[in-house]
Amino acid sequence: MSKDDVVLRVDNLVKTFGALVATDHATFEVERGTITGLIGPNGAGKSTLFNLISGFYEADSGSVSVNGTDVTGQEPYEIADHGLIRTFQTPRKVEGMTVREAMLVGPRNQPGESFLKLFTAPGEVGEAESKNMDDVNRILEEFEIDHLATQPATKISGGQMKLVELARAMLSEPEILLLDEPAAGVNPTLRNKLAEQIRRLNEQGTTMLLIEHDMEFVMSLADPVIVLDQGSVLMEGRPDEVQSDTRVIDAYLG
C-alpha cells in the first residue's frame, strides 16, 4: 500500500494494566476509502485499542499515525484535528438539551469556544455559529432525523441516540471515523438505518474503522476485517476468509 492510501497506521502498540497485557504489539493499517472491521472475542482488547488510537489512553510503546502524521501521545482534540473522530459505545449524557443543541456541542475548531475571540473577533464567532447551525440542520436532514431536532436528547430511544452520535461525529468532517459498537442494543429497523448511513458516508469518502459484536452487521459492511485476540492481530482478510478461518473459530470458541 502506498503511503497516501493509508489513513491510519498502528505500529507495535503495547498497553498494560498492571500484569495484564491488553494490547500486545498490535500492528495494522487502515486503507483510505474502506470500512475496516475490528472484531475479536470479549476482552480481546478492541476498546483499549480505540482508546489508544484516539488519545484517551497513553501507550506504553508503539506508535499511531493519521494521514502520515505521527500522533502518538497527542491529546484526543489534537488527534481529532488530524481528521480522526470516534464515537462511544455509550453516547455521552446530554441532559437538559434538545437533539439539535446536543449536536452543537463540540464541533471542532469552533471560535466561540475561545473567550478571547468573543472580544477580538465577535463577527467571526457569530458567523461560525450560524454556519454550525446550518451544518447541524443539513446533517439532521441527511440522516432523516430532522423530526427529532426539538426533542429532549434524553427522551429519544437508544437506537436514535446512536444515529444522533453518528450524525454529530460527521459535523467534524472526519477523514477516518472510529465506530465503537454502533449496532449494540439497537432494534433491527434502526440497525438497518444505521447500516445504510454508514454505507452512504463511506461512499461519500469517509473511511471507517468499525468495532462490532453483531457479526451479520459487521460482515455485511466491512472489508477487510481485522481479528484481534489477546491484544494482537490474529489475522486480516475478507469477511468470507475470516469467517471460515480455523484460528478465528478457535479464538471465539476458545
Ligand SMILES: Nc1ncnc2c1ncn2[C@@H]1O[C@H](COP(=O)(O)OP(=O)(O)OP(=O)(O)O)[C@@H](O)[C@H]1O
Ligand atoms: N482501565 C482498565 N483497567 C484495567 N484493565 C482494563 C482496563 N481496560 C481494559 N482492561 C482489561 O483489558 C482487557 C481488554 O479489554 P477491552 O475492553 O479492550 O476488550 P474488548 O475486546 O473491547 O472487550 P469487549 O468486547 O468485551 O468490549 C480485558 O482483560 C480488560 O479487563
